[in-house]
Amino acid sequence: MFTKNNPGPAGRPERRRRRGRPAGETPQAAETRATLYRTAIALFAEQGFEATTLRQIAARAGVSPALLYRYFPSKRAVVLALYDVLSLEFAARTRALPAGRWSERFLAALETSLAVLGPHRSTLVALVPVLVGGEESLFAPATAFSRERVQRAFVLAATEASDAPRGALAPALGRVLYLVHLALVLWWLLDRTPGQRATRALVAVAQRGLGLFRLALALPPVRTLLTDFDRAAEQALFGKAAEA
Numbered sequence: 001m002f003t004k005n006n007p008g009p010a011g012r013p014e015r016r017r018r019r020g021r022p023a024g025e026t027p028q029a030a031e032t033r034a035t036l037y038r039t040a041i042a043l044f045a046e047q048g049f050e051a052t053t054l055r056q057i058a059a060r061a062g063v064s065p066a067l068l069y070r071y072f073p074s075k076r077a078v079v080l081a082l083y084d085v086l087s088l089e090f091a092a093r094t095r096a097l098p099a100g101r102w103s104e105r106f107l108a109a110l111e112t113s114l115a116v117l118g119p120h121r122s123t124l125v126a127l128v129p130v131l132v133g134g135e136e137s138l139f140a141p142a143t144a145f146s147r148e149r150v151q152r153a154f155v156l157a158a159t160e161a162s163d164a165p166r167g168a169l170a171p172a173l174g175r176v177l178y179l180v181h182l183a184l185v186l187w188w189l190l191d192r193t194p195g196q197r198a199t200r201a202l203v204a205v206a207q208r209g210l211g212l213f214r215l216a217l218a219l220p221p222v223r224t225l226l227t228d229f230d231r232a233a234e235q236a237l238f239g240k241a242a243e244a
Contacts (some may be wrong), residue, residue, distance in 0.1 A: 033071045036061050040078040045122035049075065049130050079127065079136045082120070083146035090116045094153040102161035103210040106177045109157050110203065113150070113181060114188060125189050138182065139237045147238075154178040163214070169223055172230040179233060180206070 025033075039061040043052045054075065058068040072078050093112050097105045117124060130136045138147060155174030164170045184206065188199040216222045 032063070032067070036063070036068055036071050037078060037081055040072065040075070041082060041120070041123045044078075044126045048126045049079075076136055076142075079130060080142065080146075082123070082127075083143055086116055086120065087146040087149040091149045091153060094156075097153070097157055097160075099162065101163045101214065102158045102173065102177075103207075103214050105157035105161050106154065106181075106210065107203075107207060109153050109177075110181050110184060113185060114199075117185065117188075121189070128186075128189055131189075132186070141239075144238075150181075151175060151178040154181060165217060165223070169217075169227065172227050173217075175230050175233070176226060179237075 036057065040052070040057045043057055043060060052075065054068055054072070055065055057072075057078075058065045061068070072081070090113055093116065094109050097108050124131070131138055134140070135142055137143065151174075154177045155171050158164060158174035158177060159170040161170075165173055184199070184203065187202055188196055191197075191199045193199075213222075217226070
């Protein structure tokens with residue numbers, strides 16, 4: 001469950017290594033890490049990220065704070081581990097999206113994302129303030145490893161579609177679809193209707209809108225608008241420098 005991008009002692013992703021438990025880690029240590037992780041995210045769901053302390057996590061898990069710090073030196077490390085676990089599962093489940101138009105492939109990737117996140121919704125709801133701001137946000141440099149995994153699936157949904165736009169427009173479309181996906185996920189996290197019915201209604205609206213937008217992409221002004229939006233989003237959200 002914990003892989004090459006687990007945060008190190010300084011809270012930064014470690015150097016790349018193969019998936020699986022960290023080099024030299026025993027099965028017992030791997031199980032201890034997994035137990036501490038599960039305990040932490042359960043506490044986040046119960047009482048919120050800010051209210052949860054590392055000492056509470058250690059006490060609930062029945063270990064010493066020193067042992068907890070060995071695996072997770074901060075709550076931030078737990079959040080990064082959560083991103084790692086969820087983005088890896090999403091990437092694995094979207095390696096082979098169904099063939100078809102980009103709008104259909106986008107909806108398949110979106111449904112997969114909601115399916116992966118579903119069992120962790122309570123924890124993610126508690127983490128909403130963290131998701132949209134701070135060093136652990138979805139747009140922060142420290143979480144780029146997770147963002148790039150997920151974004152890649154949406155880029156491939158566009159670039160490998162049967163109706164993929166030509167040239168650089170296809171990856172730009174994929175990146176914009178990734179942002180649409182994030183907006184829908186945030187709506188889903190904030191949705192208080194039974195079974196998140198409002199989210200399903202919004203996805204249905206988005207599905208109709210995507211069909212219209214697919215037709216509109218044939219128009220040069222719409223293609224320009226898409227490219228300009230993609231460039232602005234890269235600069236505003238991810239700090240990418242504007243191209244010369």
